Amino acid sequence: GQNIDQPTEMTATEGAIVQINCTYQTSGFNGLFWYQQHAGEAPTFLSYNVLDGLEEKGRFSSFLSRSKGYSYLLLKELQMKDSASYLCAVADSNYQLIWGAGTKLIIKP
Amino acid sequence: DVKVTQSSRYLVKRTGEKVFLECVQDMDHENMFWYRQDPGLGLRLIYFSYDVKMKEKGDIPEGYSVSREKKERFSLILESASTNQTSMYLCASSPMTSGRPQNTGELFFGEGSRLTVL
Numbered sequence: 001g002q003n004i005d006q007p008t009e010m011t012a013t014e015g016a017i018v019q020i021n022c023t024y025q026t027s028g029f030n031g032l033f034w035y036q037q038h039a040g041e042a043p044t045f046l047s048y049n050v051l052d053g054l055e056e057k058g059r060f061s062s063f064l065s066r067s068k069g070y071s072y073l074l075l076k077e078l079q080m081k082d083s084a085s086y087l088c089a090v091a092d093s094n095y096q097l098i099w100g101a102g103t104k105l106i107i108k109p
Numbered sequence: 110d111v112k113v114t115q116s117s118r119y120l121v122k123r124t125g126e127k128v129f130l131e132c133v134q135d136m137d138h139e140n141m142f143w144y145r146q147d148p149g150l151g152l153r154l155i156y157f158s159y160d161v162k163m164k165e166k167g168d169i170p171e172g173y174s175v176s177r178e179k180k181e182r183f184s185l186i187l188e189s190a191s192t193n194q195t196s197m198y199l200c201a202s203s204p205m206t207s208g209r210p211q212n213t214g215e216l217f218f219g220e221g222s223r224l225t226v227l
Contacts, residue, residue, distance in 0.1 A: 004151060033215075042113070042199070042218035087152070096167075097216075099151030 002026045004100035011106045020073045028093020035087040083107045115219035128187040132200030139205040141183035146197040190226045198222045
């Protein structure tokens with residue numbers, strides 16, 4: 001079957017760095033997405049990786065290793081507003097998105 | 110500012126009632142989706158549509174139907190609501206990319222409709 005794994009919850013300190021991991025097993029691969037979802041709000045797009053390597057976008061970076069079925073989202077200089085759930089999703093061979101359950105990130109002062 | 114609007118943020122219905130959830134997007138996107146989001150689970154696709162009057166079943170279509178009469182509007186219908194359909198329902202849209210209707214690209218989500226079925 002198809003599966004996306006990510007930690008349920010993580011805690012980090014304001015100003016620090018945190019890495020949220022995502023591992024996947026899917027039938028085919030057509031890209032990996034990260035979305036941010038604040039409590040009670042809509043998910044919003046953060047990043048898309050289809051080739052191996054690191055994509056940097058301001059304080060957020062996303063890494064992909066297709067051979068390992070692995071990605072991470074790196075958040076630097078954490079701010080209180082980064083407290084949210086982070087959703088990992090993989091597009092399979094039919095371009096359908098398979099979603100992880102999300103990682104709830106708690107930022108402490 | 111791009112927008113996906115869902116008609117109701119919160120609904121409470123009784124078992125057996127017919128429920129309509131409406132979604133409108135103003136971005137002229139070809140693709141529209143209905144997901145449900147439950148604690149501890151990833152988003153699960155109910156139905157999607159890549160063109161007017163077109164619809165495709167997702168992973169969990171049982172107990173649901175959809176309607177897309179206009180490009181900007183995608184409706185989710187629960188013919189006879191049951192308690193196990195209590196959930197958060199998220200609508201999303203995306204442009205067609207690379208000429209493939211299935212290639213979703215970035216999804217734009219509405220703020221969700223929280224449905225409670227008693």
